[in-house]
Amino acid sequence: MTSILSVGSVAYDSVKTPFGEVEEVLGGSATYFSVSASFFSQVDLVACVGNDFRKQDVQLLESRNIDLEGLEYMEGQTFRWKGEYSNDLNEAQTLDTQLNVFSDFRPTLPVRYQDSSYVFLGNIDPSLQRQVLSQVQTPQLVICDTMNYWIEGHFEALLETLKSVDILLVNDAEARQLAQEPNLVRGARKILAWGPRIVVIKRGEYGVLMFYMDSEGTQAEDQLPSGDSLSVFGAPAYPLEDVSDPTGAGDSFAGGFVGYLAGVNRCDVQSLRQAIIFGSVMASFCVEKFSLDRLKELTFTEIELRYKEFKAMTQFEDIP
Numbered sequence: 524m525t526s527i528l529s530v531g532s533v534a535y536d537s538v539k540t541p542f543g544e545v546e547e548v549l550g551g552s553a554t555y556f557s558v559s560a561s562f563f564s565q566v567d568l569v570a571c572v573g574n575d576f577r578k579q580d581v582q583l584l585e586s587r588n589i590d591l592e593g594l595e596y597m598e599g600q601t602f603r604w605k606g607e608y609s610n611d612l613n614e615a616q617t618l619d620t621q622l623n624v625f626s627d628f629r630p631t632l633p634v635r636y637q638d639s640s641y642v643f644l645g646n647i648d649p650s651l652q653r654q655v656l657s658q659v660q661t662p663q664l665v666i667c668d669t670m671n672y673w674i675e676g677h678f679e680a681l682l683e684t685l686k687s688v689d690i691l692l693v694n695d696a697e698a699r700q701l702a703q704e705p706n707l708v709r710g711a712r713k714i715l716a717w718g719p720r721i722v723v724i725k726r727g728e729y730g731v732l733m734f735y736m737d738s739e740g741t742q743a744e745d746q747l748p749s750g751d752s753l754s755v756f757g758a759p760a761y762p763l764e765d766v767s768d769p770t771g772a773g774d775s776f777a778g779g780f781v782g783y784l785a786g787v788n789r790c791d792v793q794s795l796r797q798a799i800i801f802g803s804v805m806a807s808f809c810v811e812k813f814s815l816d817r818l819k820e821l822t823f824t825e826i827e828l829r830y831k832e833f834k835a836m837t838q839f840e841d842i843p
């Protein structure tokens with residue numbers, strides 16, 4: 524099975540939503556991504572934690588067969604993030620970010636990880652993302668996520684990272700901020716000129732848009748679409764009656780998206796579209812409960828069922 528190298532944050536989050544509040548629960552971009560992707564593919568995790576990292580949280584990652592050789596224990600505290608959501612669950616308000624052990628993290632990849640084909644550069648300092656990528660010999664597909672914190676404070680470093688990225692995943696506010704362009708289509712076009720071949724824009728409860736350059740003609744299964752006309756694929760979000768906590772939705776989306784592509788080892792348009800739906804399915808499960816509480820009890824049968832519901836929900840006939 525193809526494996527995915529995943530780098531990002533492993534964190535303790537304190538989160539308040541209109542539906543509840545939790546303190547110091549397991550979170551982090553790499554955590555959500557890895558657990559979500561583990562339903563589709565083997566995941567190798569690169570991250571660091573402090574000596575306060577709880578045994579039960581290691582056990583959760585192990586229970587999903589995530590390879591932890593690249594998880595470094597460092598002197599100090601695990602990354603902390605504190606956020607709050609108002610009734611509009613689409614955007615988190617960050618109240619506090621404490622990088623802690625991540626400030627001194629200089630990842631050295633285990634030898635086994637250096638020939639990874641799929642690399643997920645989760646939300647973390649863009650220079651760290653590059654540091655990890657530079658140790659991978661011949662990556663086949665590089666997918667990158669980021670957030671306002673890094674766009675604001677590390678813009679140039681992020682642009683440098685984007686030069687080596689195939690697929691960028693961002694939410695709509697981040698896309699606007701990154702491209703400095705209020706219109707998402709124009710923004711996507713601008714970002715596509717900076718390196719990525721595909722830009723996936725997550726729009727919270729409104730779904731997701733995937734932009735890519737394409738042209739008529741046959742395409743190999745293991746090659747990303749290419750061409751000169753801007754193409755788009757859109758999907759709604761799964762309409763849920765109860766949402767508890769949107770934290771991690773973006774990373775769980777990424778896990779389903781990249782996990783599926785790695786699992787089938789293809790990246791043609793058809794597979795990319797399926798991956799968008801698997802991403803949306805995983806994000807929809809993630810937000811049903813706080814922290815990783817829903818993902819850790821999930822089964823693949825539930826994932827397949829919801830994928831089918833997506834198909835039924837979005838299918839319509841051609842003009843008669």
Ligand code: AMP
Pocket residue numbers: 532534535536549550551552555603604620646647648670672673769770771772773774775
């Ligand atoms: P999302 O999928 O966008 O909701 O990501 C949520 C996760 O991102 C939380 O579990 C946080 O621990 C993590 N996070 C928040 N801020 C940062 C940051 N500046 N760098 C890395 N990870 C972060």
